[in-house]
Amino acid sequence: MPEGNVIHHQARRLTRAFGQQVVEVDSPQGRFATGASVVNGQRFVDAQAFGKHLFIAFAGPAVAEQHAAKRRSGDADNWVHVHLGLFGKWRIGKGLPPAERGLIRMRVIGETHYAELRGPTACEVINFAERDALLARIGPDPIRRDADPQRAWQRVQRSKAPIASLLMDQRVFAGVGNIYRAEVLFRHNISPFRPGCELTWADFAAIWADLVDLMRQGTKRGRIDTVRTEHRPEAMGRDPRQDRHGGEVYVYRRAQRECFLCGEEIQLMDLQGRKLYWCPGCQVA
């Protein structure tokens, strides 16, 4: 159930575990058997995340011989594209994989580690053109150094859709999910219902910069914390065990509880099939 920070975190772990190794790939569950047979025995170059999409670059013998000196993602022959959807999970461990538990779509075995993938929405072998087409479909990802926020700003500025919808739209902001959208709007006192075209450049720039900070921090920690130091439980005298969902948050999954800052009741509604949380006291317009 990951937002972009988790995918980037996993990409780093996978690269650390398998980078540049010849690996064994199979599909115990069988649904990725054909794809697995394509990359089995190839070199796992690296894993990279773009928003919530993960691409594992594989290089076959031809590339290995021609470009022995070059060891970058661009040298790959093919990629395994993985999207976890709502339920997908990676398990990465040392040594040999345990006796199979549950349905494993894809399994990677390297020199020192193994990885098991369960329940992804997408797990497929794609070529350069298909990867390009996929990347063209998604917006800039605040976690990536090569992201161009102007692309997101152009869309926000021209849209009458509420900013809460735009933040979840992967064509606008890649990698943002339900927690970051709720929390970043709270942190900037912006109503989730304000149309994109009514955001100023300053509003947008502040949101973007904050997403960069929060999501990069979330990548390092592998979890989401959005509460500022001065509002943390220790600083405000709250019970630190209350209202936690992995990390510390202001509004996500806090419906009907009191806002830490203004005391109003956190609201919840369904917006396009996803739960939207906000504080009516702090996020007025």
Added chain:
DNA sequence: GCGTGATGTTGAA
């Protein structure tokens, strides 16, 4: 043990 819901996306109606 059972039912529910979850940090998501797609494609048909």
Added chain:
DNA sequence: TCAACCTCACGCC
């Protein structure tokens, strides 16, 4: 707008 997909943890018997 809605159902379908896929898995697992958690709350409530």
